Amino acid sequence: MNKQLRWTRKAAFAIVTSVMLATAPLSAFAATPSTSSAAVAVYTGDAAKAIALQFGSESKAKNKLVTSSELSTIFNKAAKAAGGTQSFKLKNSDSVTRKDAATLIAGTLKLPPKPESYKDVPDKEAYASAVGAVSAFQIMTGSTADRFNPSGKLTYEQAYALSYRIYDYIKPFELVEATISSIQKAVDQEKLTYEGLVQQYLDRIAKYDDQNTSINALITINPKALEIAKELDKERKTKGKRSSLHGIPIIVKDNFDTSDMPTTAGCLCLKDSIPKEDADQVALLKKQGAIILAKANLHEFAFGITTESSLGGQTLNPYALDHYPGGSSGGTGASIAANFALAGLGTDTGGSIRIPSSFNSLVGIRPTVGLSSRDGIIPLALTQDVGGPMARTVTDAAILLDATAGYDKDDVATAYAVGHIPSSYTNYLDVNGLKGARIGVAVELLPETAAEKPVTDIVKAAIKDIERLGGTAVPIEIPNIKTLLGYPSLSGYEFKFQLNEYLAELGDKAPYHTLTEIIDSGQVLKSQLESMKTRNARTELETQEYKDIILYRTKQNRDAMLKLMADNNLDAIVYPSTSQTAAKIGEGQNAGVNNRLSAFTGFPAISVPAGFTPEGLPVGIEFMARSFDEPTLIKLAYAYEQGTHNRKAPVLLP
Known part of the structure; x- marks a missing residue:
């Protein structure tokens, strides 16, 4: 037949x-947040994962600006938990800009320079390759699809989210219970x-x-x-x-x-x-x-x-x-x-x-x-x-x-x-x-x-x-x-009739041609x-x-x-x-x-x-x-x- x-x-x-993917941009990156003390909200996404791993505390107001020393501490906790030996260090300051965070992350993790395409990051800027690297390795993304907001300052929520992504980048790839997305992410990050x-x-x-x-x-x-x-x-x-x-x-x-x-x-x-x-x-x-x-x-x-x-x-x-x-x-x-x-x-x-x-x-x-x-x-x-x-x-x-x-x-x-x-x-x-x-x-x-x-x-x-x-x-x-x-x-x-049809389609190479012959x-x-x-x-x-x-x-x-x-x-x-x-x-x-x-x-x-x-x-x-x-x-x-x-x-x- x-x-x-x-x-x-x-x-x-x-x-x-x-x-939401762990690499998706946080909506809070869209604008420089207010330093006013807001009521503590429940953390979500990567920030919540960081808190669960004890890189940070939910008692901190989400929109409060993180200091440089606090950011270093948060990042170092993430690196240690992932089994890394990296040490994140920043000069003391009351706040940290996004471009400085990108430079810190790229430098400490020794990420290879990558091109970037953000409209507000000129290629001539010293931090441009760092922005490209943290974006390419899905650690830090833009405020929007085409803007990085380099002068924006980090909040605790953003710091915690970044710490989880640093942890995720440093930790070794685990084969058991891997998913399609975790495989592709590991390949993206050149870990696999x-x-x-x-x-x-x-x-x-x-x-x-x-x-x-x-x-x-x-x-x-x-x-x-x-x-x-x-x-x-x-x-x-x-x-x-x-x-x-x-x-x-x-x-x-x-x-x-x-x-x-x-x-x-x-x-x-x-x-x-x-x-x-x-x-x-x-x-x-x-x-x-x-x-x-x-x-x-x-x-x-x-x-x-x-x-x-x-x-x-x-x-x-x-x-x-x-x-x-x-x-x-x-x-x-x-x-x-x-x-x-x-x-x-x-x-x-x-x-x-x-x-x-x-x-x-x-x-x-x-x-x-x-x-x-x-x-x-x-x-x-x-x-x-x-x-x-x-x-x-x-x-x-x-x-x-x-x-x-x-x-x-x-x-x-x-x-x-x-x-x-x-x-x-x-x-x-x-x-x-x-x-x-x-x-x-x-x-x-x-x-x-x-x-x-x-x-x-x-x-x-x-x-x-x-x-x-x-x-x-x-x-x-x-x-x-x-x-x-x-x-x-x-x-x-x-079964008999449909198997026989299948065997017929194998043509001359079919080892047997009917269920009768197989039996x-x-x-x-x-x-x-x-x-x-x-x-x-x-x-x-x-x-x-x-x-x-x-x-x-x-x-x-x-x-x-x-x-x-x-x-x-x-x-x-x-x-x-x-x-x-x-x-x-x-x-x-x-x-x-x-x-x-x-x-x-x-x-x-x-x-x-x-x-x-x-x-x-x-x-x-x-x-x-x-x-x-x-x-x-x-x-x-x-x-x-x-x-x-x-x-x-x-x-x-x-």
Whole structure:
């Protein structure tokens, strides 16, 4: 079947289915402040961070001018806290001008001179190169975009903000829990190169995935990753960044096609299969300058939720090495939680992004069906399949969604997204996003059985946090929930036919051409051989049972959810991402049926860290919204994340 015909079938399935940056200028820099003693106000932003680190005192009036001796003391505290040996010294005076502060900072930190473009800083002035340097290294910026206000005098608020930025500049780069923005800032400050970053990740992978601990999260490491990073370093110097993803290492689930590495679905049968083209989402990431660092293990062919495969073996949970990591995108989940890369891609047919995100204290987005292309993803059930981001923060997940969403002529389902994609999902990173929001709480999905109560207790506490952060929690009951969630997943129907189409597109290089040949090869996960045989026994999709599911399941679920949300004026619905935590390896894993709400409606959902059980196992809370309402999900999830900070790195992998 040619590609266009293949996607004609896919279309049929689809039819039925900042926080202010630390480097931002402070508004108080706009004018010379009054020296009058004002009432002490609560410090915010970088100034508040400095006070938290005890570089200053909140008892000082924000707008009072800082003396030279006090400024030196504040800066020296910051340098010492960052592990530096620098000593900041100024001549005694009752106040400090911005040009003198810039000269002091640039000189003491030995910043290389940089050009500046401020209208009120003549190039001939001795302090001009210092102004350029502190601006280039994001320590001190202008009062406005084009004016530095060199004669303006520093207040305590400004002094504290500068001290935090000095601290941030001096302290060594930390790989663990790094974010996309912290990476780019470190490169901006010449503390890091992309080549050096990749090497640090490769060293960490060698330590925790290939030696010692061996969480077994990855199948293939890109042999050209360092070479690609080196080229991206050169490109940045000569042309600048392509995007915020320039030089950023990403891990993708090994069912996304990569033209330079094997794409295996975790199966021995495909261990040497290298597709001709990248999957659309992979191609988009590369175009943005991202580095595909590695391919992650998965539950073979995405069949299950424990992440075991004949090629990759059993992946471990980095929070509890004797527990499952969730699945089927468990390799992506475990590797991002273990800080093997900045973020990753998973796929989700019935929960395969959100389950491992919950079990690994990650943010995972299941997009609306059609928001992002499925072209080049080994299919499980195209009626339900999506690919989406998994990251340690909502911000990084939103950046990945920006890069991967959009129309693709090879996936007709993406035509439905045209006109529904904002200029950037990062525009919805609103720390106050929960204020005034009405959040439906699916009470039936909060059971009190012994196995489920630990999760329920954490999610109930999360709902209280939502209310504390300004949201209104509205208890709801989903009509006919047992009927709606009782439908089977379509992976039992569609897999054989869609896999055979995928294999046909591999052409002459395909190691096998049909599911029958794969089964006969014996090169599959033994524990799911019978399940594969059952799927292979289907002779057609033109059965009444299949048609009934296609025609009624999605429509009934979607109509029920839309009416429920409209009747209660809801922005989103919340429930536990999984009803139970990660089970011990060797025991049965039950994640519940909550994840089917999104999969069976086609609506988007996001799982966000909600906390940990007393045993230290992560728990996630899931927000679900209407079709193509990812902006609302990101706004709500970001506000919740910033108001709770529940994510913690695994202590087993320091």
